[in-house]
Amino acid sequence: MNTYLLWVFAIGPVLIAEALLARYEVLAYGAGWRAPITELPAGVPYARGAGPDGPPAAYLVYLDGIGKRRVRDSRDGGQLVKALIAGAPELRVLGQVQPYSPLAAPLAERPVWKWLRRRIQLLLFLHNVMQIFVAADQRYRPLYNRAVGSQISTQLKLAGYRPGSGIPVVLLSYSGGAQVAGGAVEELHTQLRCPLMLITLGGFHNGANDLAHAESLHRLTSAGDRIERVGTWMFPQRWRLFRGSAWNRANRAGKITAHRLDPATHVGPRSYVSPTARLPDGRTHLERTADTVIGIIRARNSAAAPPDQP
Structure with a gap:
């Protein structure tokens, strides 16, 4: 019991501080105190x-889960993005967007977080959860x-x-990236006037964002995914x-399609992006996920293509 109380007293102030810091960044953006970062690191x-x-078949923006801390990294070491590029060379893929920073500032590059990262790794994830x-x-x-x-619009233009x-x-999103993807729909429609499709992978989101200007949302899910189920x-x-x-309106409009990726976690x-867990057909979970995403995009483009002229 004493140990439990110690954890409560230790973590409680941290949670309060994180809640305040998470709000500060979006308020700083709104007040114009700081300008969002647009340039990427050298290389x-x-x-x-x-x-x-030549024009690509589609632009794909990958919005990673809460492990996203800097421009270069992702929860799987970039393996999903690499598999998508290898399997669909007709796509132009962006993986640098910072979904948990309204100011587009990589978390791990901030001086205070560099210090914390060496001491309290959990805080890096906690920050993104709060976002x-x-x-x-x-x-x-x-x-x-x-x-x-x-x-996202700025990075696409660049x-x-x-x-x-x-x-x-x-917009391909993993876990909490689905909350950001749904929220970006209106701004992307306004700035780019683009056909927009969402693909969520284990999506954790509140279902409140308006999807009226999205063509469709493809929900990649699994019975073994407890975290996504908690969100529902x-x-x-x-x-x-x-x-x-908004979620139920989109569902009634026929915009939401579920794709089962059982038994992924x-x-x-045994996650969706595991390069070692194998299916009965011999593919890894990573290969199946990449194949599914590519298949969805190609099916959409085939359906949207004008018929051949005689």
């Missing part, structure tokens, strides 16, 4: 995959959505996207009872 391209000599709940909070959600939507070109933009229980907007929620050695 980091604005996009990978399809080259600039998800700020993004879901109705008081801050419109401003957060505009901030990150503008960040990667060669031309507003109004008609080239589809795909935690947020009332995801419950069928709340028929007027949210994280761990």
Whole structure:
């Protein structure tokens, strides 16, 4: 019991401080105290995959889960992005967006976090968890959505996207990145006038963001994903009872399609992006996930392609 109380007294102030810091960044953006970062570190391209000599089949923006701390990293060491580029060279892929920073500032590059990272690794994840709940909070959600939507739009333009070109933009999100992806829809529609498709992988989100300007949302899920399931229980907007929620309106409009990736888990050695866990057909979980994402995008493009002229 004494040990439990010690943990409560130790973690409690940290949680309060994190809640305040998470709100500070979105308020600093809204007040114009700090400008969002647009330039990438030396040697980091604005996009990978399809080259600039011709229009790609689609631009894919990968919004990682709460492990995202800097421009270069991702929870799987970049393996999913590499698999997508290898399997679909016609895509132009962006993986540098900071979904948990309205100011587009990589968490691990901030001086105080460099110090903390060497001592308390958990705080890095806790910060991003708090950002998800700020993004879901109705008081801050419109401003957060505009901030990150503008960040994604800026990065797409720097990667060669031309507003109004008609080239589809795909937001592929993992875990809490789904909250950010849904929130970015309106700003991307306004700034880019682009066909927009969302693909969530174990998506953790509150279902409150308006998806009216998204063509479709493809939900990659698994019975073994407990974290995604918690999200469907935690947020009332995801419950069928709340028929007027943005999520349920999109569902009734036929925009949401579920794709089963059983028996994958949210994280761990059997996760969606595991390069070692194998399926009966011999593919790894990572290969199946990449194949599923690529198949969804190609099916969309095939359906949208004009019929051959005689």
